[in-house]
Amino acid sequence: MTQSESAVQQSRHAALGLTDEQAIEMYTFMTTARRYDERCLLLQRAGKIKFHVSGIGQEAAQVGAAFALDRENDYFLPYYRDYAFVLACGMTLRELMLSLFSKAADPNSGGRQMPGHFGCKRLRIVTGSSPVTTQVPHAVGFALASKMKKKNFVSIVTFGDGSSNQGDFHEGANFAGVHKLPVIFMCENNQYAISIPLHKQVGGKIADRALGYGFPGYSVDGNDPLEVYRVVKEARERAARGEGPTLIEAVMYRLSPHSTSDEDLAYRTKEEVDEHRGKDGLPKFKQYLIDCGIWDEERDAAMQQQVKAALDEATAYGDRAPFPEPEDILKHVYADDHSEGGR
Numbered sequence: 495m496t497q498s499e500s501a502v503q504q505s506r507h508a509a510l511g512l513t514d515e516q517a518i519e520m521y522t523f524m525t526t527a528r529r530y531d532e533r534c535l536l537l538q539r540a541g542k543i544k545f546h547v548s549g550i551g552q553e554a555a556q557v558g559a560a561f562a563l564d565r566e567n568d569y570f571l572p573y574y575r576d577y578a579f580v581l582a583c584g585m586t587l588r589e590l591m592l593s594l595f596s597k598a599a600d601p602n603s604g605g606r607q608m609p610g611h612f613g614c615k616r617l618r619i620v621t622g623s624s625p626v627t628t629q630v631p632h633a634v635g636f637a638l639a640s641k642m643k644k645k646n647f648v649s650i651v652t653f654g655d656g657s658s659n660q661g662d663f664h665e666g667a668n669f670a671g672v673h674k675l676p677v678i679f680m681c682e683n684n685q686y687a688i689s690i691p692l693h694k695q696v697g698g699k700i701a702d703r704a705l706g707y708g709f710p711g712y713s714v715d716g717n718d719p720l721e722v723y724r725v726v727k728e729a730r731e732r733a734a735r736g737e738g739p740t741l742i743e744a745v746m747y748r749l750s751p752h753s754t755s756d757e758d759l760a761y762r763t764k765e766e767v768d769e770h771r772g773k774d775g776l777p778k779f780k781q782y783l784i785d786c787g788i789w790d791e792e793r794d795a796a797m798q799q800q801v802k803a804a805l806d807e808a809t810a811y812g813d814r815a816p817f818p819e820p821e822d823i824l825k826h827v828y829a830d831d832h833s834e835g836g837r
Contacts, residue, residue, distance in 0.1 A: 506720050507786075510727070512561070514788045520561055520582075520719055521783055524553040524776050526801050527578030530587060531750070533805055534594060534609070538754045542813070543594055547610045549575030551749035552682055554775030556652075557582050558722030559680055559744075563650060563730060569618045569636045571629040571651040574610035575682065575748075579652065584617045587804055591812025598818040604825065605818045627653055627660035630679070634666040637677035637739075648733045650678040650726075656687025658700045667741065671707035674738035678729045679704075681741070682716065684748035689761040704741035716744030717775035747773065 507517040527549065534546040549556070552575055560582035563570075572579050577590065585601075592600040594609045602613045602621070613621030620636065622629050633651035640647050657663060658681050670677050681700050685692045704711025710732075714725050722744055729740035747770035751758035758767075783789035 506782075510720060510724055512720075512723070514786075516561065517720075517783060517786075518789060520557050520723075521776075521779050521789070522797060522801075523557045523560075523582045524578055524719070524779065525797065526587070526804075527553045527556070527581055528776055529798075529801050529805055530577055530581075530590060533809060535750070535754065537594070537809070543609070545608060545754055546594070547574050547608075547753045548748075548750035549577050551747050551770070551774060552576075552684060552716070553578035554719040554779060555680075555682060555716035555722045555744035555746055558719035559650065559652070559726045559742075561719075562723045562726035564647070567618075567647045568730075569620060569633070569647060569649040571620045571622065571633040571636070571649060572612050573622065573626070573629065573652050573654065573657070573682070574608075574612075575654075575684075576612065576652055577610075580612050580614070580617075580619060583619060585612070585614060585619070587808035588811050589614070591808045592815055595812040595815065596817065597812060597815040598822065599815055604822065606823070627657040627662035629653065630657070630660075630662045630666035631669075633677050633679075634670045634675060637670060637675035637733075638673065640676050641673070646734060648676045648678065648730050650680060650730075652680045652682055654687065655681060655683040655685070655692055655700060656690065656695060657681070658683075658703070659687075659695060667704070667707045667739070670739040671704075671709050674709075674736065676733035676736070677739045678726065678733060679739060679741045680726070681743045683743050683745050685746075686748055686752070686762075688752045688756070689758075691762070699743065701741055701743035704739075707739075709739045709741065711741040711743065713743040713745060716746030717773055717778060719775060719779055746775070749774065 531548050531550050537543045538546045556576055556579035560579050565583055570583055589601050593602045596605040598605050602611060611622050612619050620632060629651050633649045636649040683700055687695050699713055701711035701713040712725050714721050725742055729742060732740060
């Protein structure tokens with residue numbers, strides 16, 4: 495790469511208002527999420543945990559979106575592959591491991607929900623449910639509250655391409671469009687709804703569906719964190735100005751099986767997966783940083799060691815933490831005698 499080409503490359507994140515340090519931080523979160531995900535797969539195969547839903551291949555879009563938001567005020571309604579997103583929003587590896595091992599101190603559910611079902615009050619990550627897409631109308635409800643109370647926060651909800659066919663998505667999008675609510679819908683289009691490829695579930699572009707509800711829709715390269723950052727940032731600014739929702743379709747590819755219970759080669763070929771590995775956003779962004787002259791292999795090796803050490807510590811911490819007590823299963827299910835209005 496020539497010096498002029500390098501300057502053009504470097505100007506990408508700078509032109510978006512991101513410092514070199516922020517660009518490196520984005521890459522670090524992407525790497526941390528990837529290593530966490532890989533560790534989860536190993537733990538499941540070793541019999542240490544029961545289940546894992548992977549997000550390998552989707553980290554670039556998740557981190558790009560998180561960095562474009564107001565992480566001190568906005569509300570986040572992620573879906574179950576969003577490890578990179580919640581890490582970038584402030585969740586720790588320890589907290590993710592507590593959830594993975596179903597331990598009592600898990601901030602998501604107290605060890606009562608499957609991994610990947612996020613919920614953290616201090617970070618405004620709204621509790622998700624197992625039925626897919628139910629988080630969409632919830633995000634619209636938060637956006638309605640923002641408008642009614644004249645607050646300045648925006649809500650963002652993520653979901654997969656399969657979820658875009660659910661009634662929850664259409665009802666939420668229609669309501670948000672009618673009332674011009676400050677909500678961002680981001681579809682992480684990873685090409686598969688479990689085992690159903692995109693061409694068998696969607697007849698057109700998911701982003702085009704926004705037109706029917708009266709707001710813009712954009713299809714972006716989900717392997718490019720800077721492009722996702724740009725589009726989400728513009729969508730947030732638009733929402734904050736009172737101009738209503740935006741639908742963003744981040745096009746990517748799910749490199750791992752749907753879950754640890756899935757045999758993905760029953761419905762796709764190894765050659766297809768390998769082809770998409772060449773488009774993986776993680777190594778591409780690493781190379782971008784190197785081309786910009788702000789990263790190198792020595793710094794990368796040191797960062798990888800730091801991530802591994804943090805992951806090892808968090809894994810041991812989660813494994814040793816106490817399980818919930820059996821009677822905790824009744825917590826937050828029934829009102830007790832001391833609660834307001836309890837019977």
